[in-house]
Structure formats: structure tokens, C-alpha cells
Amino acid sequence: MALTLFLAGGGLLAGTFGALLGLGGGILIVPLLTLGFGLPFREAVAISLVAVITTSSASAAVYLERRLANLRLGLTLELFTATGALIGGLVAFLLSDRLLAGLFAAMLGYTAWSMVRRAGARQPAPAAAAPGVGTTPGGAAPGYLASLGGADYAVRRLPAGIALAFVAGVLSALLGVGGGVVKVPAMNLVMGVPLRVATATSNLMIGVTASASAILYLLRGQVDPYVAGPVVVGVFAGAVVTSRIAHRVPTGVVRVLFVVVLCYTAVEMGARALALPVGGLGA
Amino acid sequence: MPWRCRWVVWVPESGSGTPRRVARLLAVGTAASVALVAAGTVAMLLAGHVPVTQPGPAFRPSDLAADVLAGRAAGFLWVGLGIAVALPSARVALAGVGYLREGDRRQAAVARGVFAVLAVSTAVALVTR
Incomplete structure (x- = not known):
């Protein structure tokens, strides 16, 4: 009984964290299951992926209902994230995991520094939306890029965003991360999407990225239902409650938490690149 | 019409009911999945x-129905987890039909x-497992 409650409690924490920051929450679940409960890494990643999907579905339902997540933008980027994940999965065995982890750590460090620098200077500068952009019924906006925008922001640098979404997908497959740590900064810093919309849209997208891998783990018998059950129930509770109160949390707090997660992930990736013992990831 | 409040930037898809339908699918699907997993x-x-x-x-897909009917934990857990894993693909399909x-x-x-990329990923997973 105690073990079940601990698993559910860990899931609750991960669901809360994941829904708030646009991550899956695996960044907490994998270390919890491997270091806290002694599960094999692969089994922990498998359960984490199912939890990531639950976080995504539970929080995205609320964010979509409240028109906070951008479904059009999410679908567009998902196309390239999923393609990247597929290609990453196919070529995973050809590339050096340590080299990729080192590059990834450097990129995360740079992203964290960029977010801190932006916060000190000004709010992320959303490009002004043209009148009527994104409001035409049926999405029949004058251009595809324009149709992806929001009420008071326009999406910019779509090719760069697509490239980063592809990279997020490749890294997801190669390194076992969900990609939220790449998607959120890509939408916020590169594409000019407000941070709150970026985290909500990332929450929506993460489910698709994780589901492709989760099917594989499930079919290979890596998911232990007795462990996954309590974790999923806890994650659901955390994600539902957090997604309903997330709009009350100031953007500055979200930004600070996200930078902390980026730094933690960068350190862990750096340790993996140097072949030091690490807890594992699954965000 | 687009509008905003203090903390929330609202994304306008005012002419589209698709996001709302997708939201309902995710809400109902997740609730069903978690209810089964909790049971x-x-x-x-x-x-x-x-x-x-x-x-x-x-x-074991062939045992699912029997396990659920017998009230065994495995049946409820696997059906619930299966719904959870299938939900993202279902919402992509629903969004496509809606648009x-x-x-x-x-x-x-x-x-x-x-959806096609997800289908290829699943096919690759089945072939290479």
C-alpha cells in the first residue's frame, strides 16, 4: 500500500510540474523510478512515456477548452516532430549517444541563458498580428503562416520553428526526452509565441511524440501495469488541477521554473556525455 | 472576437469548433482511461x-476481455493504459476530420x-520488435 501511494505521489508531482511547464513530467518520473524504486532504465522510460501521454491529454483538454493551446500551430509542428522522431529512431544506432548528449547539453545551456537574458530585458516580443489574423472562420486566413497566429501575436520564422521541431523529434528518439525542453523555447524565443501559449501548445504536442515510442515499448513488454497504474492516476490528478490554475501563476514564475529545468537537464545530459552516472530523462 | 484577460492570452479559432471537439475527446478519453486504471x-x-x-x-490482447469480465486487475489496467496510448492518435484523426x-x-x-507518420512509426515498431 505504501509503495503504491509513493508511486502515485511521484506521479502527482510530475503531473503538476509537467502541466505547468509544457513538459511531460518524465524528467521527474524516470529518476524517481530508477533511483527511488530501482526499476531498470528502459522500464522506467516506458512507464514515463505513458505518464507523459496522460499529462498531455489531461492538460491539453483544459488548455484547448480555454483556447489557450494553439491547435493549428501544434498540428503543424507535430508533423515535423513526429517525422524527426521516426527518423531519429531509425538512425539511433548509427550515431554516438555521448556526442549528441554533449551537443544537447550545450544547446540547453544556451537556451537557458537566452531565456534569462530576455526576462531581464523585456517580455518576449510577440510580433503584432495583422487585423483579423487567425479569426477567419474555417481558418481561411490569407496565408498559412497568418492562420497559425493568435489574438495578439503572429507566428514568425516558421521555417526555423519547423527545423527546431524536427530536431526536437530526433532528440526525443535518440536521447529518450519528450522534446518539451526544445519545443517551448523554440515557440517562445524563435517563433514569437507567448510563453504561456507555448507551454500549453507543447503540452498538446508532447502526447503525439510520446505515443509513437510508447506503442513500441508496450508491444515489447516493457510496461509494468502494476507500476504504471498508480503513477498514471497520480499524474492525472496533478495535471488536471494544475492546468485549471496555471493561468493564475505569473509568467515570471513559469520562466524561472523552466530555466531551472533546462539547467538541470543540461547538467544531466553533460554527465551522460562524459559517461558519468545519471538518473535518466523522459521529459 | 479575440480578447484577453490579465493572465491569459486567448488563441482565436472563433470560426472553428474543432479545438473544442478535440478537447472533449481528450477529456472523456482521459477520464475513461484513468477510471479504468484506478479500478x-x-x-x-x-x-x-x-x-x-x-x-x-x-x-496479452487476447486475454483482455476475459480479464475485464472476471474483474482481474490486469484487464482494467491494460485497457486503461491502451486507451491512454491511443488517445493522441485519435485526437489527430478527429482534428483532421474536423478541419x-x-x-x-x-x-x-x-x-x-x-497521422500517417504515426502509422508508419507503429508499423516500424511492429516490424522491428
């Missing part, structure tokens, strides 16, 4: 199974593309 977890505890120390039963009905062919094509 399975309770059944697991009542049967005296301890997670982590005792490995759970393997995924197609609204005459937004570009967005419908994007959704079809995402």
Missing part, C-alpha cells in the same frame, strides 16, 4: 499484489500527415 489499481491492491516487488502481468468538414483543407492535410 485496476484498486483490484491489484485487493488481490494483494505489490508493485515494483512483483512484476505485473504481460500485455476537413470546415473546409480547411490545408490543416486537414497537415493532420493526415501527422
Whole structure:
């Protein structure tokens, strides 16, 4: 009984964290299951992926209902994230995991520094939306890029965003991360999407990225239902409650938490690149 | 019309009901999934199974119906987890159909593309497992 409650409690924490920051929450679940409960890494990643999907579905339902997540933008980027994940999965065995982890750590460090620098200077500068952009019924906006925008922001640098979404997908497959740590900064810093919309849209997208891998783990018998059950129930509770109160949390707090997660992930990736013992990831 | 409040930037898809339908699918699907998983977890505890120390039963699609009818934990857990894993693909398909009905062919094509990539990923997983 105690073990079940601990698993559910860990899931609750991960669901809360994941829904708030646009991550899956695996960044907490994998270390919890491997270091806290002694599960094999692969089994922990498998359960984490199912939890990531639950976080995504539970929080995205609320964010979509409240028109906070951008479904059009999410679908567009998902196309390239999923393609990247597929290609990453196919070529995973050809590339050096340590080299990729080192590059990834450097990129995360740079992203964290960029977010801190932006916060000190000004709010992320959303490009002004043209009148009527994104409001035409049926999405029949004058251009595809324009149709992806929001009420008071326009999406910019779509090719760069697509490239980063592809990279997020490749890294997801190669390194076992969900990609939220790449998607959120890509939408916020590169594409000019407000941070709150970026985290909500990332929450929506993460489910698709994780589901492709989760099917594989499930079919290979890596998911232990007795462990996954309590974790999923806890994650659901955390994600539902957090997604309903997330709009009350100031953007500055979200930004600070996200930078902390980026730094933690960068350190862990750096340790993996140097072949030091690490807890594992699954965000 | 687009509008905003103090903390929330609202994304306008005012002419589209697709996001709302997708939201309902996700809400209902997740609730059903978690209800089944919670029932399975309770059944697991009542049967005296301890997670982590005792490995759970393997995924056998042919046993699912019998396990659920017999009230066994494995049946509820696997059906619930299966719904959870299938939900993202289902919502991509629903979004594609929704945008197609609204005459937004570009967005419908994007959704079809995402669904196709997921289908290929699943096929690759089945072939290489």
C-alpha cells in the first residue's frame, strides 16, 4: 500500500510540474523510478512515456477548452516532430549517444541563458498580428503562416520553428526526452509565441511524440501495469488541477521554473556525455 | 472576437469548433482511461499484489476481455493504459476530420500527415520488435 501511494505521489508531482511547464513530467518520473524504486532504465522510460501521454491529454483538454493551446500551430509542428522522431529512431544506432548528449547539453545551456537574458530585458516580443489574423472562420486566413497566429501575436520564422521541431523529434528518439525542453523555447524565443501559449501548445504536442515510442515499448513488454497504474492516476490528478490554475501563476514564475529545468537537464545530459552516472530523462 | 484577460492570452479559432471537439475527446478519453486504471489499481491492491516487488502481468490482447469480465486487475489496467496510448492518435484523426468538414483543407492535410507518420512509426515498431 505504501509503495503504491509513493508511486502515485511521484506521479502527482510530475503531473503538476509537467502541466505547468509544457513538459511531460518524465524528467521527474524516470529518476524517481530508477533511483527511488530501482526499476531498470528502459522500464522506467516506458512507464514515463505513458505518464507523459496522460499529462498531455489531461492538460491539453483544459488548455484547448480555454483556447489557450494553439491547435493549428501544434498540428503543424507535430508533423515535423513526429517525422524527426521516426527518423531519429531509425538512425539511433548509427550515431554516438555521448556526442549528441554533449551537443544537447550545450544547446540547453544556451537556451537557458537566452531565456534569462530576455526576462531581464523585456517580455518576449510577440510580433503584432495583422487585423483579423487567425479569426477567419474555417481558418481561411490569407496565408498559412497568418492562420497559425493568435489574438495578439503572429507566428514568425516558421521555417526555423519547423527545423527546431524536427530536431526536437530526433532528440526525443535518440536521447529518450519528450522534446518539451526544445519545443517551448523554440515557440517562445524563435517563433514569437507567448510563453504561456507555448507551454500549453507543447503540452498538446508532447502526447503525439510520446505515443509513437510508447506503442513500441508496450508491444515489447516493457510496461509494468502494476507500476504504471498508480503513477498514471497520480499524474492525472496533478495535471488536471494544475492546468485549471496555471493561468493564475505569473509568467515570471513559469520562466524561472523552466530555466531551472533546462539547467538541470543540461547538467544531466553533460554527465551522460562524459559517461558519468545519471538518473535518466523522459521529459 | 479575440480578447484577453490579465493572465491569459486567448488563441482565436472563433470560426472553428474543432479545438473544442478535440478537447472533449481528450477529456472523456482521459477520464475513461484513468477510471479504468484506478479500478485496476484498486483490484491489484485487493488481490494483494505489490508493485515494483512483483512484476505485473504481460500485455496479452487476447486475454483482455476475459480479464475485464472476471474483474482481474490486469484487464482494467491494460485497457486503461491502451486507451491512454491511443488517445493522441485519435485526437489527430478527429482534428483532421474536423478541419476537413470546415473546409480547411490545408490543416486537414497537415493532420493526415501527422497521422500517417504515426502509422508508419507503429508499423516500424511492429516490424522491428
